[in-house]
Amino acid sequence: MPQKFNYKQWLLIGLLLRLAVMPFTLHGDVLFINRLPHLFLHGEWDAYGVSFREFDSGYYPPLILLFLALFQWVAAFFSSGFESFLHALSDHSVKDLLDSSALFQSVFLMKAPYLFFDGLILWAGAQIIKSESAWKYFLASWALNPLVIYSSYMLGQFDLTASAMVVLSFYLILKKGKEHWACLFASFGVLLKLYPLVLFPVLVLIGARNIKDGIRLSCYAIGPVVFLYGVFFAISGKPVFWILSVFSSNLDPGFTPEKLILRICQAAVYFFVCLHIFISPKDQLNYEKLNRYFLLVFFAVFWGMPINQTHYFIWMIPFLTFISACNKAWRKPALGLILLIFLNGFRARSSAFGIFAPLNPEFFLSLPSLQDATGFLFDQSWYDWGMGWIYKLATFGMVAVLIKGLWEELPRPLRKKS
C-alpha cells in the first residue's frame, strides 16, 4: 500500500484527510482549551486564578496558554468572526456556540496550528529514517493514522504539540553537540503537556558524558519549566497546579493492592530502561534502540491511564510508527493496538457521531455511541474492564518483547555480570 503513491502524494493525502474533518467536527474540549488563552490575550494575567475561581477547573501548562494566545491574536486579523466566537467561549453554553454564525471557520482555525506540529514530526522523521521503504511506510502510516486525525483534528486536543517537541528531542539527543537542544525541546514539551517530564532522566542519561555534563543538561531541561511556572505561580499562586488534581491513576495517591502492583511494574520497566542506558556502550546507541527505550517508558506510563482517553496515546504514536516502519514484525501488532485504542474513543455521544454536531447538532448528538451499544448488550463495566485488560495484556507482551531484545543486545560480559 505505501508503495502505491509517492512521498508528496502521501503528504497531500494526509493533509487532505485532516482538512476534510477540521471545520465540521467539534468536541467541547477544544472550546475549553481555547477559552483561557483568549482571556489571557485580553489582559487577564491571572488566567489560572480566573479558571479556578470562575470555571472550577485548572488549565494546562503555561506554554500552551501563551502559544494559543499568540495564535489567536494572529488569527483574529484574518477573521473577525473567530474573535467574536472566542469572546463567547467564556459566557455562552456549547449549545449557543453551536449556533454561532462563524462556527465552521472558528473550529477550523482552532485546529489549524496542529498542522505545523504534524509537519515538525514528519520533518524529524525524515531526518531520522534513512531507509527509503521505511520512510515511506512511516509517512503513509502517519498520513492515515486514525488516532492522530481523530484526536487532533476532530476532537481538537493539542497533545500533538507536546508530541512534536518530544520527537525533536528524540532526534537531537543523538546528535553530537546538540544534546542541550534535546533537553530544551523536552522542557518545552513539559510546558505544553507535562508528560515529557518522565523522559528527563532518560534524556540526561543518554546525552550526558559525565556528571558535570548531566547537571548542565538537567539545567536545560528543568530551567525553562521552573522559570515559566515560577512566573505564573507568582501571578496566580496555587491554581497554576490545579490541573494535577484531574483524575488519573498516575497521579492518584490512593493506595490499593492493584495500584501497588501497577507502581511496581511501572518502576521495574523504568529502572530497566535507565540501567540499560547506563551499562550499554554509548557508541552502540542508535535511533532504533532509543525508540525502544521511549516505547518502554510510554507503555509503562499508559498502564496507569484510562484507555478511552485516545488523545493521550498520541504521545506514543510517533514511536510506535517508527518501530513499525523499521521492523516489519511490529506492523500488525502496532496496527491492532492503534485500532483498539481508536475504537475505545467512541464512548460518549459527543465523541462518536456527535463530533459532527456543527453540521446538525440535534441529529448527530442523537445518534448512539459505542457505549450505548455495548451498555445495551452487556453490563458496561464488564466491557470497560475487558477492554482495559486486553490493552494491558497486549502491551505487557510488547514490553516483554522489547525488554528481551534489549537484554540480548547487551555485550556478553555485561549480561553475565548482571
Next chain:
Amino acid sequence: MRRKLRQILQAGVMFAISFGAPHFSWAQPPTVWERAFSYNDIYHFVGHPFESADFQNIKSIEQTFQCECDHLNRIILSFYLKPKRKGQLKFELFSSEDGGHALFSKMISVQNLSDPKKIGTHNLSGTLYQIWTSPLKRSKGKTYSWKLSSDPESAAAGVGVFLTTKNNSQLRPARVGAAVQDHTYAAFYSYCKYEMDVDRILGTAASRLGREPVFLTGYFFLMTGVGVFAWKENKKG
C-alpha cells in the same frame, strides 16, 4: 457453520433487546428505536454536586426547567442512598400550561433503587434513575417541572437527590421542601426523542452551511487545490 454462527448472534441480540439491559430502570419499557435516538437537552450533573437533605426531612423537591427540543421523553435523576433506606417516592411531571395537572406520574420504590456506584468522572457515589415518558410533542420552548415527593403512606427515608449551585439558563432554582433555594438546582439530565426526518436533517445541515459562504468557498478551493495537486503527482508518477 457461518450460518449457524449468524443465527446464534441474532438470537443473542434478540434476547438482549427483548429483555433490555438489566441495570436500567424503566417507567415504561421503551423500544430500542426510542432508546437509541435521543437528544440530550439538559446536562446538569455539573460543578460540585452535593447531597440534598434526606426526604425524611424535606418531603419534596421540585425543579422547573425549560425544554429546548421537541418530544421530551426521558429524565434521569441522581439519587444518593444510605444503607438503611425505605419507603416510596412519587415522581410527577407538570407542564406550566396545563393548570397544575400532572402529565405523568410514577412511584419509585427506594429499596429497589440499584446500589450506589461512582457517578461519571465525579467522585460521588449514587444511582442514576431513568424515567421514560411517552414523547411530549411540541415540547420545545415550553416550561415543565418535575417533582419528587415522599409518599405519605410509605414515607421515604435514607434517600435524597444531588444538587448543584452551577447556573443554567434553562433552569429555575429548585424548591427544596417548602422554600425555593436561590442558586440551587437539581443535578439531573433530560432527553428528547429524535424524530428521523431526512428532509429536516439535510435542510438543517444545508442552512447551517449556508451561514458561512465566504469561508466555505475558500475552504472548497483549498481542498480542490490539494486534491488536484495530489492527482497531478499521480500522473507524473
